[in-house]
Amino acid sequence: MPNIIVRVNSLTTEREDKTQISVNISEIDSLFSHLTTNTPFGAPIIVGVIGKDHATILKQWLVYHGSSTNQSRWQLKFFIKHVDEITGLCDAISQLTDIATHLQDIRDAKINGCHRISLFDGTLSLDLHIGDTAPQLREIVSQTDIKFKSWLITTPTVTEHLTQTDLWQMAKLSHVSASIVQVTPLDIPQHTYLASMCDLCGFEFIALTGGKAETNKELAKTNATQTLNRELALKERCALLRQQQESLNFNPLTPASSGSIAVIGGGVASACLALSLAERGKSISLFCMDGAPGQQASGNKQGAIYPLLTPEHGTLSHFFLQGYLFSRHRIHSLVSQGYPIDHDFCGVLHTGHDARSRARLQKIIAGQPWAMNIAQAVTTEQADAMAGISIDEAGIYYPLGGWVCPHQLTQAALDNASSITDNKLYFNTQVTAIEQLNDKWFLTAVANGNTTRFGPFDNVVLANGRHLTDFPQTRELPISGFRGQVSHIPSRGALSQLNTVLCSHGYLTPNHQGLHCTGASYVKDAPNNEYSHTEQFENLDKIRQSYQGDWTKEIDITGHSARVGVRMVTRDHAPMVGCAPNYDAIMAAYQTHQHTKESIDYWVKTPAPTHKGLFILGGLGSRGLTSGPLSAEILAAQMCGELLPTTTDILTLLNPNRMWLRKLLKGKALI
Ligand SMILES: Cc1cc2nc3c(=O)[nH]c(=O)nc-3n(C[C@H](O)[C@H](O)[C@H](O)COP(=O)(O)OP(=O)(O)OC[C@H]3O[C@@H](n4cnc5c(N)ncnc54)[C@H](O)[C@@H]3O)c2cc1C
Known part of the structure; x- marks a missing residue:
């Protein structure tokens, strides 16, 4: 694919730090329109933004969103090296007061990693990836074809921001036709570097600010060379992806089968999952044994929300901090939409x-x-x-801590979900058995004294609190x-x-x-x-x-x-989020693969067995109000095959099979 230089009039704005940056407002707008083409129905359009001027892109997206009739979902992933850069984003979104305040909280909290903000019923997921770009890119897990469609570079000092390794990581996470779009003008050496790197990694290169056409001419290659480069680049991308996927064999992050989803629950976990799925256009059938939502663990009048910090600030502490900020975001967002949730972030x-x-x-x-x-x-x-x-x-x-009324939060999340998608809610319906036949799931349930069979469902999520281990498929979970x-x-x-x-x-x-x-x-x-x-x-x-x-x-x-x-x-105080492990299959393989170096190799190389189409969202312990909403968001992203809004170490921490696989990967005995 040829490199394209697009020359258009640029609009120069003066930033607070008095440096002049040229941005092409009209071209960014038409780029957004262009990106909506050829996106599979329901999949998000994912755009990465690297550089300094994220605010202009956000402002422009908001303008585009305000005027567009297109119903696409968007994920804007902003890679932010220094938290001070978030100040511009707060200004860009100042009309949404609660979001601007939340962005300030994220800025002031200075916590590295991905912070997700969900806007406009999920039409926009704004991800702030805080920290050095390289580790942030490396941590993003891609399991399906839902990948970046474009990368916008908003700095003239590309070589400072993007190494060759970064560009390969970006390539690994990108759609085959993805582009790198240079938004700010470049001098010739920077332009040459970026254009040649795009060639090498198989990206289309678009420079919106123009004026450097001669550079492109210098770099022009024959069609044959370009085709060869591109084939090599795509092979390299596949190899990088395979490497990542194989490194996660022990932690299968398989998406949901396409089709229907049954959720067994009724507490804060299932309500937040219903909302996260609704924001992705997915409806659910919810089965709840009680007469109303939030009658069991999620039924208290007040529950405390605060982080679970540890001196070394390891993965658990990190997860809870991100979860804490996400819970606050969910509560504020539901309240600002008019859902009644008694709460007070009084510290x-x-x-x-x-x-x-x-x-x-x-x-x-x-x-x-x-x-x-x-x-x-x-x-x-x-x-x-x-x-x-x-x-x-x-x-x-x-x-930033405080308290919230859990059952009102549950009700609000469920109501919000049902206002977005058409959910079927079955109360007073206790599921007594789940059974898989020919890849479809059937539920046996007792409602008003009558036993009824529900199904077929393509997927089932167990978000059923204390009853998680009631079924043969989950009986052995260490919880x-x-x-x-x-x-x-x-x-x-x-x-x-x-x-x-x-x-x-x-x-x-x-x-x-x-x-x-x-x-x-x-x-x-x-x-x-x-x-x-x-x-x-x-x-x-x-x-x-x-x-x-x-x-x-x-x-x-x-x-x-x-x-x-x-x-x-759970023993490690982390929730269980993800595919339901197939304990019987793990035990069967364990009979022949245990205690030896070869057995470790086997468990490293073999995808850990799971029940296809069965997922777990449980083990929220005593801090479910802090960890529940983010756990639900991560599971919804996994089920929909999206790039996951967290790091591999957090995904490993949440993996429902972790207690067994940790041992097997060290060659230790399971029992
Ligand atoms: C006493 C107490 C105090 C707590 N204090 C705090 C606190 O201060 N801060 C904090 O963050 N967390 C606190 N927690 C923890 C928090 O409340 C829980 O982590 C959270 O509510 C769990 O939500 P859940 O949706 O997983 O489970 P639950 O709220 O228990 O929901 C499970 C749902 O599944 C349904 N269900 C189960 N089995 C079936 C079935 N077979 N068929 C159909 N439906 C089924 C039930 O009807 C129920 O609606 C506390 C918990 C308790 C018990």
């Missing part, structure tokens, strides 16, 4: 209750240079002032149910002044509708979900162990008001 104050927990908090705060909006060390005086009541402990303050009782305390006296969520040996929320919530107890494999007098007193004791103020003496639990639920917890 969370985390203090210790014994020497060990105090030392742990000290290690966390000293372990990383956390951004001020993520975690701040506070003195006892500051803690008292923030809480509005006597805390008398130093600790960590999470300014346990922990009962928890949340006590409700009348808001009286000094306690009513509490104005931030407290977290110590349990949590305590500010007054909501005359009550505070505290808890929760933590009992493994409890026999029932009845109210427990003992756990009610344990909850009170935990408050009194954590805080010494007089207000703790006034706490009244004599009303026996409480709510019991069960959270599903």
